[in-house]
Amino acid sequence: MTMDELLRLRDKAGAQVSSLDDELQALFEASRASNADDEHDPEGTTIAFERAQLTAVLDAARRHLRDLDLAVHHFDEGTYGVCETCGNPIPDDRMTARPSARTCITCASTPRR
Numbered sequence: 001m002t003m004d005e006l007l008r009l010r011d012k013a014g015a016q017v018s019s020l021d022d023e024l025q026a027l028f029e030a031s032r033a034s035n036a037d038d039e040h041d042p043e044g045t046t047i048a049f050e051r052a053q054l055t056a057v058l059d060a061a062r063r064h065l066r067d068l069d070l071a072v073h074h075f076d077e078g079t080y081g082v083c084e085t086c087g088n089p090i091p092d093d094r095m096t097a098r099p100s101a102r103t104c105i106t107c108a109s110t111p112r113r
């Protein structure tokens with residue numbers, strides 16, 4: 001993983017967050033425009049459901065973006081790819097699969113004490 005690749009991933013995550021945010025705003029508008037009586041209006045129920053789903057997706061995207069921001073920060077400090085818990089280098093294949101990983105697989109699968 002290079003800084004360029006990380007920055008590109010972060011940009012992509014940032015773009016995703018803002019487009020999800022737009023979608024969510026549009027849904028809010030839509031639910032405000034409809035007669036928002038969720039219990040009796042089938043459309044209102046659908047919108048509420050979509051909104052809940054989209055909110056969850058947006059939360060996950062925001063977390064992902066935060067993780068990538070942190071990864072960029074660690075890259076700057078030279079601690080990128082080093083396990084936060086045991087201090088060993090994290091194998092490349094794990095960093096490729098999860099660029100924002102902060103612990104090695106051993107530590108990730110062992111509960112913190």
Ligand SMILES: [Zn+2]
Nearest residue numbers: 083086104107
């Ligand atoms: Zn470790």
